[in-house]
Structure formats: structure tokens, C-alpha cells
Amino acid sequence: MAAAPKSNDVKTEARPLEAAAIAKDVLFTAILAFIILGPILGLKTFAISGSLALEQRWGLVAVFAAIAAAGRLAYHLLVWQKPQARPSKAASASFLPAISFGKYLVPVVLILAIALPFLPGVDRRVVDLAILILTYIMLGWGLNIVVGLAGLLDLGYVAFYAVGAYAYALLATIYLPAWFGDGIVPWAFFITLPIAGILAALWGVILGFPVLRLRGDYLAIVTLAFGEIVRVILINWSDFTGGPAGIGGIPRPSFFGLPFTDGEGGFAAFFGLDFKPIHRIIFLYYVILVLALLTNFVTMRLRRLPVGRAWEALREDEIACRSLGINTTSTKLTAFAIGAMFAGFAGSFFATRQGFVSPESFVFLESFIILAVVVLGGLGSQIGVVIAAIVIIGAFEVFRELNFLKAVMPAGFDPVQYRMLAVGAALVLIMRWKPRGFVTRREPSVVLKEKKAISTDLVAEGHG
């Protein structure tokens, strides 16, 4: 243990290290990696005739230990040994042109998003993936209100998503037909959407009210507990929610009353088109695009209202807020409720797209992915969420198809298996090296006379 270098001192100033010390440290890294990886990775347990046996994979451990040691060595030689000026000045300067770049980026992405289903070479799979990504973008934007703007770490966000999904599933399959007759079913989605949003917001208030006095990390773990409570109730309250089996047969959305079916009265027949199943997918795509853009629009507008500014002020300093007369409870509650409302919308959409909901879809891992989208993109950054969602959700689907990966890696290698591992590691690394996420620049919400860029080093990290 004594051999470990004090990495903190070394990073800021170049300090020549003895070759022997480096060798010792690299050896220590290799041994540590071996100890850590040895048992879990090197000895795989498998069931054999009622008991367990071990499969030895020491080669694998040695490879990873060697990689760790080589990484450490490279770090020593390339990073710590180099006399370096802190590069932050140069980095922040290079972000300044990003303003004009960002000005064109947003419309281009928007036009691309609108035209996507009609671009050549775009088939059903691509549109499906785009729908999935947009769902996460919407959830990310919704959570961004809570985490990014108000600074409340919500680990149970998926509970509100579940409320929205179950609200639509139950209303559309049981209650609306029972109350208004079957004729209502094609309209169910559009009727339920606001209801689902309101219900989710209500749940946000109910769950938020008792816990919002808590400090940041306590709040996080309580919201996590609430998220789990909702899931356990969904599993066990079988009479109402269908239990672990969930609810199936949820009506698909219709084009404002025109079902996407072949034949008379369908969408295709009404507009004189040939019937294609992809019409429904494209319609779904536009629904989620509109919902996501709505989320973004509302967020951007709210940020300019007093309540939005109060959120951001609250994130920076709660005590200062209180002494300036901001009602912190109601400010936090609005953030919680509005964030929850968008999750409710997204949940409704999820239910209608899948046609099936079950508690399996609303586990903690889902909350974690949404949080990762927000954190990796950059807390409080709207465009960052888009980039992070595309990277996290989209990239791995693409990896699956890459042929050279299949050629290099052993048989049965499925990159999707490693997705959460990579996302978890990315969360740690981004907190360490780039706590403001992929997109470090923040557009100021309110400006006096002229817009000034807030570059990274003008604000303390994570406080912008």
C-alpha cells in the first residue's frame, strides 16, 4: 500500500519520478488488478449436476492485469511525467466558436429529425431505434429539470414513467371503454395523455412533499426507495395492475381516429395511400418527436420565468435562496411535478408503442440509464441530453452490427451485454475528468443587454 503514489500531488505539477518507483507502482497495479479480477473473473462458477464447479480462466485475468499495468505505465510516462501548463485556458477558448457552431447545429439536427423517416435508406429498424432514442431524450429532458436545473438527484424517476404507462394501459383497456363505450378507444391515447401527465405530476407532488426537506444525498436514496416501492406495488397488487404478467392488448394509437389498418376507414384508405405497416411507426415517431420537442420548449420557456430562475438559484445555494425569500418547498415541488409530468407523457407513449406494460420495464436500471443520459450529456444542458441519448442508446445497437468486432472478438461476443458496464464506467470517468458532461457550455437563461459565453473555467466546475 505504501508503494502507491499520491496521485493528487503528481497531477498538478510535473515531478520527475524515479524509474524504479514507476516500475514498483506499475507492478503494484498489476498485482492489485490480479487480486481484484482473480477470483471473480478467473474462476467462473457453473452448475453441474446439482452442485457448482469452477472453470479456470487465468489467461483472461492475466490479459486484463497486463492491460491495467500498461495503462498505468502509459499514464506515468505520458501524463504525469510531462511538464504541462494547465490546458484549461486553451480548452475554454476553443469552446467560444462553439456558439456559432451551436447556432447551426440545432436547426440542422431538427430538420434531420423531421425528415428522418423519409430519408433514403431509412427502414423500419432505423425508425424504431430513433423512436427509442427520442423516448430517452424526452425522459432525459424531463429529468434534466429535476437534476440539471433544480439540482435534486432523483433516482426514482422511472416511477413516474411507470405511472404514466400504467395510467394509459388501465384507462385504455378497462376504464375508458367501460365508461364511454368502445367508440372511444381510437381516441384513447390523446385523451389519456394529459391525464397520465397530471397523474404523474400528482405522484411527483405526493412523493416529493415529505422528502424535499432532505439534503441532496438523502433525497437521492429516498427517491430510489420510492421508485422501488412503486415497482413492488405494481408487482404485487395483481387485481389492479395485472401483477408480474403486466397488462397486454393495449390499443395502438390511431391517426386522430383513423386506425392504421388495411381496408375501409383506415389511415391508408382515407388518404388514398397503399397500406403499409410502417405508417404507424412513422406516426409514432412524429408523436414522440412532438412530445420531446414540447418538453424542450416548455423547459426553455420555464427557465426564463421566475420559477425557472429559482430552480437554478436553488441548485447553486439553497440557504441563500431561503434568505432571499424564495419558497424552497414550492420551488422544489414544481420542479419535481413538472419533471414527473413529462415522464408521465413518455410513459403513456411507451405503453401505446409497446402495446404491453409490465413491472419489468420500470426497474432501477432504467432510472439509472436516464440519469446517465442527463449526467453524461452535461447536467442542465439540453443539447447534451440529445448527444448522450444517441450515444448510449444508439451506439450499442450499431456496435452489434459491426462485422470487424465480430471478427476480432471471440465467438458469442455481444457488445450489448457490456452496455451497462460501459455506461457505469463512463459515469465514474466523466465525474472525474469532465463533471459538466459532453457539452460543457451553458447558455445563460437570463441576460443583461448582451449574451456572454460562460466558459468552463469562469464558473466553478459543475456550478454553471
Next chain:
Amino acid sequence: MEYFLQQLINGITLGSIYGLIAIGYTMVYGIIGMINFAHGDVFMVGGFVSLIAIVALGVTGGSGFFPIILALVLVVFIAMIIASAYNWTIERVAYRPLRGSFRLAPLISAIGMSIVLQEFVRIAQDGRPKPLQPIVTGGYEIMSREAAQGEFIVRLSNMQIFIIITTLILMAVFTAVITRTSLGRAQRSCEQDMKMASLLGIDINRTISITFIMGAALAAVAGLMFFLYYGVTDFYVGFLAGIKAFTAAVLGGIGSIPGAMIGGLIIGLIEVFWSAYFSIEYKDVAAFAMLAAVLIFLPQGILGKPEIEKV
């Protein structure tokens, strides 16, 4: 009465395990003021390492008294060392560089680390639950009663005795380390005022590292016992057990080590009695609701000091 007694025994057993995990949370929180979200997963890793060590050593329930005791002692040490290596590395990689970063940074990093550990074990050992034949078998009948459905026997198994005795020994050793040694003094001083402690010549980084190592060692023992008690483990056990142990730490008063033990016992008893008398499906809801209730109504815990918010 007999049923109650049996549940009491079960509750104390489970509570001892939660208490051991809770100590790791409470010490880390006491010193650096963050929830080590990955602690539950270190506990899981400890359980997995024990499982692998037991399979590698080839002990079974029929190995005889002394070989089993010997093997268990060996397994405990292996699990402690490896879990400590894990927690030490986690602290170095994921938490130490973030001291002085913004408020939520260590917590987010910890959540990432927790997922990394879970996914690593899931990928390396596949996701299926790993069952093992009981190793510590047998037990004592304390009481029996003729009931309508047949005889009801109150049983104290050897496994439960093993768990309770191990916990007591660890607690005694641990309390002695904290109260009697210079290391414990350094830890207590860091907890009170880290800046002042460093001015007075205490190596803070070393003290924090050792705190993580001690917490992990206790969690590893808890992992071994949890896994032996239930006879099965998987990569996900750390999540629930971690939340419950954290609840125990908060309930006992965060930063207080006897508090963590008391909190653990209370949470274990609540869980067992809730399952026994109300509904087993909602036992986790009971624990989560307990967490929320404690944080809302008794945030300083039973033995903790009330927190003063300084401007």
C-alpha cells in the same frame, strides 16, 4: 409465543448481517460525508468471492466439524482481503479525485461504480443465481409446542449461532480498534474535523483508505454469512441489502457505530416480523417505507447528533 420467539431469532440473525454492512456506510458517511452507494455491491462481491473460495476448497456439509471451521476461517480471510482490495480501489478511482467537486459528483460516481460492479459480476459469472448446498448444518431445538397443524418447533440453527457469534466477535474487535488504537483515534478525529486533523499531522488519505478497507472487510463477512444463510447468491443481492443496511445506518444515527448495529437489528426484526405477520410480498416496501419515515421524522437517528446547518 413460540412463533414469536422463532421470528425473534431469525430477525436477530438477519439484523446482525445488516448491522455489519451498515457499519461500512456509517463510517464512510461519518468521515467524508457521502453515501458509498457501491458498498452494497462490495458486500455482494464478498459473498461471491466466498462462494468461489468454498467451491475451490471443496468443502461440503459432510466435511466434518474442524475442516469446516478451518475452511470458513480461511474463506472469511480471503473474502475480507479481496473485498478490501475492491473498496480501496473504488475509493482511489471513483471518490478521492472528486473531493472538492460539486455536491452531487461523488454520489453520481458511486452509482456508476455500483452498476460497474454488478455488471462486472454478471458478465464474469453469468446472471443466474448460484445455489450451494448448506455447509453449516444442524441446530438445536429450544422449544416445541403441539399445534393444530402438528408440532411447532423453535429452532436455533448452527448457522444462526455462527452468524451471531461472528458478529459479536467482529463488533468487539472493531470497537476496540476504534476506541483504543491510534488508528481509531485518527478516524474519530477525521470525523470531527478533517481539516484540523490534517493540520495536526494525521494522514487523511491514509485514514480514509483504511476506513474503506475496514468497511469492506465487515461487508465481506456479512456477504459470506448472508450467502451461507440463504444458500444462494446472485449479482443483484447487494442492491436491496445495501438499501436496507443504509436505512439501518440512518436509523441508528449516521456516523455512530453502535447506532449502526442497533439500526441493523431493528431493520432485521422489522423485516422478519413484517414477513411473518403481514405479508411477505411487501417486506421490501416495509424497509423502504421505514427508510423514508426515518429520514423524514428522525433524520439524526437514534444515537446520532442532530445536524446543524451552517451558513
